[in-house]
Amino acid sequence: MTHATLSTASSLITQFSWPELTGLKVLDLACGSGRNGLWFLSQGCEVTFIDQDLSALAELTHDKAHQWQWNLEDGSAPPLPQESFDIVLVFNYLHRPLFPQIAASLKSGGLIVYETFTWQQAQIGRPRNPDFLLTENELQSVFANWQPLHYFEGRLSDAAGTESAKAQLIARKP
Ligand SMILES: C[S@@+](CC[C@H](N)C(=O)[O-])C[C@H]1O[C@@H](n2cnc3c(N)ncnc32)[C@H](O)[C@@H]1O
Secondary structure, three states: OOHHHHOOOOHHHHOOOOOOOOOOEEEEEOOOOOHHHHHHHHOOOEEEEEEOOOHHHOOOOOOOEEEEEOOOOOOOOOOOOOOOEEEEEEEOOOOHHHHHHHHHHEEEEEEEEEEEEEHHHHHOOOOOOHHHOEOOOHHHHHOOOOEEEEEEEEEEEOOOOOEEEEEEEEEEOO
């Protein structure tokens, strides 16, 4: 694990006031570089990384890291294991048919941590395809009966000053 990778974890994660994380089971769905899951690995969690392309994690060897190279959209992957994770991370990825599986993969009391683009992103940049853009308050609707710990919807600036339109949700499964 490199410090460069750790430093790129989302501020939603690095600034949230987490309880004791050691030993928790975390899923980083559509993980890309794994930047967010790697942060949880550094906190002593057991982290499962899923993506159709895990080449960015080729160098990662850690007894608490699991890598599942799955295509989540073409029907080739098994369903996500149910009631298995304490925390599920989904960043910059939206495939609506997965919402029920994502919810089912969390244990009761577990946390969904979701951040991705909203419909307003189409006015300022990519992605513009509505299939990849949340509608207004969509995350709140999908996880409606969950206990919200954090919700944001609006414009965010990254470290380079680039603006994006995003929604963020951290919510606890009943
Ligand atoms: C914009 S990147 C976000 C990566 C990471 N979550 C982050 O925020 O740094 C979207 C990720 O979704 C993955 N992805 C896209 N379609 C996928 C599919 N059908 N199955 C699995 N992963 C997919 C891509 O490989 C890519 O790593």
